[in-house]
Amino acid sequence: xxxxxxxxxxxxxxxxxxxxxxxxxxxxxxxxxxxxxxxxxxxxxxxxxxxxxxxxxxxxxxxxxxxxxxxxxxxxxxxxxxxxxxxxxxxxxxxxxxxxxxxxxxxxxxxx
Amino acid sequence: xxxxxxxxxxxxxxxxxxxxxxxxxxxxxxxxxxxxxxxxxxxxxxxxxxxxxxxxxxxxxxxxxxxxxxxxxxxxxxxxxxxxxxxxxxxxxxxxxxxxxxxxxxxxxxxxxx
Numbered sequence: 254x255x256x257x258x259x260x261x262x263x264x265x266x267x268x269x270x271x272x273x274x275x276x277x278x279x280x281x282x283x284x285x286x287x288x289x290x291x292x293x294x295x296x297x298x299x300x301x302x303x304x305x306x307x308x309x310x311x312x313x314x315x316x317x318x319x320x321x322x323x324x325x326x327x328x329x330x331x332x333x334x335x336x337x338x339x340x341x342x343x344x345x346x347x348x349x350x351x352x353x354x355x356x357x358x359x360x361x362x363x364x365x
Numbered sequence: 366x367x368x369x370x371x372x373x374x375x376x377x378x379x380x381x382x383x384x385x386x387x388x389x390x391x392x393x394x395x396x397x398x399x400x401x402x403x404x405x406x407x408x409x410x411x412x413x414x415x416x417x418x419x420x421x422x423x424x425x426x427x428x429x430x431x432x433x434x435x436x437x438x439x440x441x442x443x444x445x446x447x448x449x450x451x452x453x454x455x456x457x458x459x460x461x462x463x464x465x466x467x468x469x470x471x472x473x474x475x476x477x478x479x
Contacts, residue, residue: 262405287467296369296455296470297408342407352423353468355408 257345259356266363272330274359276343279324283345287353288317288328291340300341301328333363368392369471371456377477384443386474388456395460397439398423398468399431402453414439446478 258277266272278286285304289297303310303317303326310317316329330337343356372387390397398413400423410423412431420431428450432440439458443450453475457468 259407289468289470294472296457296472297468298470299467302467352410357405357407 257343257354257356259343259359261359262357263360264362266330266333266361268333268335268363268365270333270363272328272333272337272361272363274328274341274343274361275325276327276356277323277325278345278354280345280347280354281324282347283354284348285346286317286319286326287344287346288315289342289344289355291342291358293339297340297342330361333361335363335365337361338363369456369458369469371454371471371474373474374472375475375477377479378443378446380447380478382443382446382478384446384476384478386441386443386454386456386476388439388441388471389437390439390456390458390469391437392458392460392469393436394458394469395436396458397433398457398459399429399439399441400455400457401425402455402473408455411441443476446476448478450476451478452476 287302288300290300291297301312301315314331319326341359344353346353369390378384396415399411400408409425414420414433430442453473455473456471459468
């Protein structure tokens with residue numbers, strides 16, 4: 254199975270709060286897990302990515318936590334801001350399969 | 366700034382029409398992709414190409430074809446548009462095979478078939 258399951262579908266967070274988006278995958282051959290951020294009227298843009306030999310990666314307010322044994326990974330947005338309001342997609346990729354499999358997306362709204 | 370440009374932001378076409386969606390990238394990327402985006406379904410791969418004149422089917426190729434005559438240009442063709450092809454279409458390119466280094470997406474074409 255190649256699915257990447259993403260939750261929640263939508264998320265409302267107060268300004269300054271922590272936004273958490275979760276993803277689970279089935280294909281243990283995935284060797285790259287990117288997150289994309291999409292603003293209305295724009296295409297998705299690569300936000301942050303992690304490889305399965307790393308348990309955590311942090312870039313500014315964005316952190317990916319990766320649990321290889323549970324086949325789960327999550328995006329944490331610390332000190333969430335209204336400008337973070339967007340749709341977020343997790344994905345899995347494996348070199349041999351030549352495919353990037355995307356999750357269904359999470360619409361985040363940060364209230365001012 | 367690197368760019369993937371999709372020729373139309375919005376298109377309205379009639380059922381049965383042949384539809385061309387154009388995409389151009391200026392990054393000299395070998396790999397180009399066409400996705401469609403539907404609410405609750407995420408991004409689904411239609412076709413991709415890793416070289417000029419090369420094409421590979423993605424997960425949902427039925428009703429679509431593609432053309433890549435030049436490295437920078439990748440066209441998606443709806444041979445006979447149907448209402449279930451109403452969607453947002455996203456073009457992307459990448460330097461490495463299938464997104465290993467991350468995709469650069471265009472802004473999308475919202476197609477409505479009536």
